[in-house]
Amino acid sequence: MPEIAQGPQDASRSAPTRTEHDLLGDREVPQAAYWGIHTLRAVENFPITGTTLATCPDLIRALAAIKQAAALANRELGLLDGTRCAAIVAACEEVRAGALHDQFVVDLIQGGAGTSTNMNANEVIANRALEILGHERGAYGHLHPNEHVNMGQSTNDVYPTALKIAGIGAIRRLVAAMSDLRGSFAGKAAEFADVLKMGRTQLQDAVPMTLGQEFGTYARMLAEDEARLGEAELLIREINMGATAIGTGITAHPLYAALVRERLAEITGIPLVTAEDLVEATQDCGAFVQVSGVLKRVAVKLSKTCNDLRLLSSGPRAGFGEINLPARQAGSSIMPGKVNPVIPEVVNQVAFEVIGNDVTISFAAEAGQLQLNAFEPVIAYSLFRSFAHLEAACRTLDRHCVRGITANRERLRAGVEQSIGIVTALNPYIGYRNATAVALEAHATGRGVYELVLEKGLMAREQLDAVLQPDRLTRPQALDPAIAQAIAAA
Template sequence: MTAGHRREHDLLGDRDIPADVYWGVHTLRASENFPITGTPISAYPHLINALAAVKEAAARANQDLGLLTAEKADAISAACREIREERLLHDQFVVDVIQGGAGTSTNMNANEVIANRALEILGHTKGDYRELHPNEDVNLSQSTNDVYPTAVNVATIIAVRELLDAMTILREAFAAKAEEFREILKMGRTQLQDAVPMTLGQEFSAYAVMLEEDECRLAEAVCLVHEINLGATAIGTGLNAPAGYAEAARRHLAAITGLPLVTAANLVEATQDCGAFVHLSGVLKRIAVKLSKSCNDLRLLSSGPRAGFAEINLPPVQAGSSIMPGKVNPVIPEVVNQVAFEVIGNDVTITMAAEAGQLQLNAFEPIILHSLSESITHLRAACVTLAERCVSGITANKETLRASVENSIGLVTALNPHIGYLAATEIAKEALASGRGVAELVLERGLLPADRLMALLRPEVIAGTGTATGTGAA
């Protein structure tokens, strides 16, 4: 000990550690070696809580098997519960999220913090590893190669559940607008050209159904992440873990987290295969693509207010320009678009990292964790923001929408079965050339009586609202 410091030893020699911190020499070296993002692993609280859950489960399994005394197991568990339940010491998890070593620095950061807090609980000073050791006790029967992937799985499951909740909020916001707008006619468009009439409610219902489909796909994809490799140790053979440890650790971890975790049937395969993350990332990309498409539509439909579509109004949330007075921009859909771009890029990163694994281990799970966490948490925030600060406040410009239907030659398609194709073609040509409305020309030519025409132009008839708003499946 020196003034304000304690001395710790590792493979490379001795280093002085600030006396008041809970991390140790391995964490110090990792902090020096990986000044990459400036983002410490503490920025991912789900990961820190998951690491604490894994370490507590391991301690209890080791106690069950007679490898760890009850006193040590209790101290380790108490430290882990403080981290998980009270979020204490999260600021002590300081290594950069992107690191070499397949997550070893993260695992050692956890081992050291938990060991030093457990030492305090036992009445000892930090760094007194003769009484309780980061490797010998906290990491007993474990390897980074089963601890880190298992913690990543647990953290991912919890984060995905939060994303699913956020998607539900957004879906319900779209569905509420679909109900509100159910009788408002408008023109549908294909390839940005007038197509046939529909209701604004149908348009918003489609966005809700798209989200519902993706909720189902995401719930399916995350099921694969419930398979863990805890007990595999270094490469999947279970070296240095006693018989029964894998099942005991899984049982304790499932109890601690409340998750239906299962041990992989082949731990050698599970230790090197990142396929579940690739699959999950692919679903996140699907969500991002469809969400971005919906935001593109919102921006287009609200374009204007005088020289654009101006069919809907997005709620104004901030001034849009430093030079153009009165300008309001669709900033909420725009930020969601940008999140979608990020998720798509993250999917490429995850794909390459999974592919780059060699032989019995993938050393690149830190970048997978980083990319996956960013995609999930940013999508969650984007869904809630879009729902609360945009979709829930959207209003319809009914007069603009009505005029677009009355003036569009696309209306003639709905009348085709009732006036015949040749007559419909002539009406379309004249309407396009003269700028007059289809309904006006149909009445002028006596092709349909007024009451019959009005009946055919009712929303439930012209837009098929009784059959076109059901749930999709994909």
């Protein structure tokens, strides 16, 4: 395995160094490092979040796939010799397999529209390729980070393409986590299919439903958002490789764009397409806005679900107390026996973060000027945090909460029997005026709707029992003409 090196800020002053040169002059770089002078300056310039490229392996793998595809395309076009191409490809395959990720030390948020990220990738791949060729790191006369690894490319087509490829991997993992969570909600929907309860609108008793129907909606909402994420993936399969600086393709071979897209699709297994207008595609961040908007949608709906779980489990004595969430930890340092809904609470907080990230991405996309958006790094930072945290939130909610939920069946049934809301089911038979009068009296006296309807002679007991069957209360039912006629005759 390649030797592991420390980051610039941790390198010992006594450690061996090599001299590298850029347009600003010479700098000493640790000899053990695979990164070079451009990365060194970026680390010094952008001590912003402490979150480096190494924390985003999807992005590193995407960058390596792009460099590999570019080398292959340039070799086929006769622009890169076979020896250098083979070394670059070998280095890229190692990085894609997980090697040298610790060498990607630049902060995710950086100035320069992602140039430092691209330079970091060029230098790491170049220095590993030099080793493969039998040369020392930094011996760029044999193989150069910009001239060979970056051949036919610009940060302005490499970086957004890498974000999209990495985003597709993140989408697929998030969808898998959502699918598992959806399966758990669907399982609870089946388990609670026979549990009658009161539905509520505006936190007031409405009409009866089953707890299974309530949990089924949570599964359905997730399924809808899985489909929206699939649509978002289709959108970000469009890339601008071959655009180079602003979309005109300057310095790239006329056949390069099509060829690099073909090779990149083969490497990643993603059916990528080249944008019809590369000038437009290089400056437009609309695809990232769209993806972030879908993530916000997922977050909002997931948070609403968690709000419901917290409310339905509130109590245990003085709240709704309709369901029980698994007890995960002590809930108070002062109140013995208190258990809080900590899993839904943490998911709520992830949702708040994702909503905030969407605002950041919107502002960054809007702030682009002319032929380039310089703020894609903060888009990347925000987008990948949203992906990672939503995926973790779905996994946590599934494993530590939903699978262990139980129902308080007796309390739910009692709530239906005591609710004034069941009078709605009688409205077609006894009329709105009578139903309203019964509801008002039940509310004023605390008596049940059932006994008041019988007392007033509005329906016979067998008629009332037939209408108030659970299967009739929880799904569309045509008016029973026999019951209606009997009531009218009476």
